[in-house]
Amino acid sequence: MGEEFKSRFPGAFDVGEVLFELAQGCYAFEAFTYAAASKDAEIAIPALPVGAGASGTLSRVDGSEHIFDLRYYFELGKDHAFTRDGIARSWYCGVLISAGDLLAAHQYFDHQPEFELLYHVRNAVAHGNRFHITEAGKKRLEKYPAYLRFYDGSDRFQLSPDLDHQRILFDFMQAGDVADLLSLVGERLRDLERGILGPGVNTSIFG
Incomplete structure (x- = not known):
């Protein structure tokens, strides 16, 4: 009877599951964005004078609330470029920071x-949405290369010091690339704890 397998990376599977859920959240976010831009959403929140239509609330820690006009801020989020783009950046920055943490x-x-x-990428979006590749970062890249082994077998998003100051969202990566990264990291993590070696994985899990 062979020796019972004992993972050297306990917890990797559970972290991978969370990253998979974060990736799913990217699709859910885009679905909500699509729905908000549809004519049906405009019917659900009819245009009425400010204060006469449906209202929303923002809770404070002391139990009180902001009360705001839903239609006004619905249109702001849909039509005002700064607000609309900021909402998207907030979601994708948030999931990358959460995953990295x-x-x-x-x-x-x-x-x-x-x-x-x-x-x-997590550090970049947390610090101005740009890569800041320091000397320590260069040494880390030399020791631990950073790239994405894609579904088709290609290597994508190979990082190098030349990318210093490169903007991340939405230049270096688009929304779909973030979903890919989270999904593939989640897959690698789940495999890692179970001792399944992915394409080109140089893990010492059996060592």
């Missing part, structure tokens, strides 16, 4: 290329 709690496990790509 989950991996940071485990020291980025075995530093697979996708994990390292997430490390650098």
Whole structure:
């Protein structure tokens, strides 16, 4: 009877599951955005004088609330470019930061290329939405290459010091690329704990 398998990376599977849910959230966000731009949404929130239509609330910690006109702010989010784009950036920045923080709690496990790509992208969106590749960052890239091993077998988003000051969202990566990154990191993490080696994975899980 063989020796019972014991993962060297406990917790990786659970973190992978959370990242998969964050990736699903990207699609849900876009679905809500699509619905908000539809004619049906305008029917659901009819145009009435401010104060006469449906209202929303923002709760305060003391139990009181902001009360606001839903139609006015619905139109602001749909038609005002700064607000509309800011809503999208907020979602995608938020999921990247959340995902990176989950991996940071485990020291980025075995530093697979996708994990390292997430490390650098997470830090970039948290600091002005641009890469700031310091000397320490260059050394980390030398030790742990960062890129995405895509579904078709290609390597994408290979990071190098030349990308210093490159804007992340939505230049270096678009919304679909963020969903891909989260999904593939989640897949690698789930495989990692179970001892399944992905394409080109240089893990010491059996060592």
